[in-house]
Amino acid sequence: EADIYQTPRYLVIGTGKKITLECSQTMGHDKMYWYQQDPGMELHLIHYSYGVNSTEKGDLSSESTVSRIRTEHFPLTLESARPSHTSQYLCASSESKGPAQPQHFGDGTRLSIL
Amino acid sequence: GIQVEQSPPDLILQEGANSTLRCNFSDSVNNLQWFHQNPWGQLINLFYIPSGTKQNGRLSATTVATERYSLLYISSSQTTDSGVYFCALTTSGTYKYIFGTGTRLKVLA
Numbered sequence: 096e097a098d099i100y101q102t103p104r105y106l107v108i109g110t111g112k113k114i115t116l117e118c119s120q121t122m123g124h125d126k127m128y129w130y131q132q133d134p135g136m137e138l139h140l141i142h143y144s145y146g147v148n149s150t151e152k153g154d155l156s157s158e159s160t161v162s163r164i165r166t167e168h169f170p171l172t173l174e175s176a177r178p179s180h181t182s183q184y185l186c187a188s189s190e191s192k193g194p195a196q197p198q199h200f201g202d203g204t205r206l207s208i209l
Numbered sequence: 210g211i212q213v214e215q216s217p218p219d220l221i222l223q224e225g226a227n228s229t230l231r232c233n234f235s236d237s238v239n240n241l242q243w244f245h246q247n248p249w250g251q252l253i254n255l256f257y258i259p260s261g262t263k264q265n266g267r268l269s270a271t272t273v274a275t276e277r278y279s280l281l282y283i284s285s286s287q288t289t290d291s292g293v294y295f296c297a298l299t300t301s302g303t304y305k306y307i308f309g310t311g312t313r314l315k316v317l318a
Contacts, residue, residue: 126304128305128306130308132250135293135311135313136310136311137295137308137309137310137311138295138297138308139308140305140306143304143305145304153305154305183250185250185252187306189304196239196240196299196304197240197242197254197257198242198254198297198306199254200244200251200252200254202249202250202251203250203251203252205250
């Protein structure tokens with residue numbers, strides 16, 4: 096199974112705090128993705144990256160930002176958390192080479208903003 | 210953009226029953242996956258299946274790309290099969306996966 100790690104697994108924090116959600120993968124995948132998901136609902140792509148120093152916004156508008164300084168690391172930052180940011184955030188990566196490019200997911204971060 | 214529809218949206222089964230979940234899409238696809246999201250929110254990769262048929266234990270999947278649908282079969286369902294099942298796919302020229310709205314399955318003991 097793929098090795099992709101997210102920390103923290105759960106986070107409860109007050110309004111106005113700066114938050115960084117960590118995502119790392121050890122497979123050397125070029126492509127990485129962040130999704131936002133409300134409980135039991137579909138996943139929405141909020142950010143993606145095709146390689147180092149490459150980041151793009153996804154289909155769902157988000158106040159978060161991302162960076163990709165190293166291939167294996169794709170952190171997501173909220174400068175000032177609000178209750179509307181309460182959600183689950185899922186990180187994924189996929190292979191770049193060849194026709195088969197399945198996505199592999201981390202376990203997710205459940206974020207609650209009080 | 211491509212439309213991805215899953216049916217049924219909700220399904221309740223008695224333990225031991227069989228079921229078929231469907232994913233319809235509106236354009237040709239390059240990549241297609243089926244995932245199971247467990248009650249703890251973890252997404253488990255079930256199948257990578259842009260075409261053809263695959264089987265893994267009690268689960269199997271078939272994608273008929275020319276007719277733009279994929280099916281996930283669950284046989285002899287167990288309570289641990291409960292959760293949400295998603296199909297996700299990419300179309301030609303993009304690596305961005307689009308997710309369906311999911312099928313919420315509850316298996317009763």
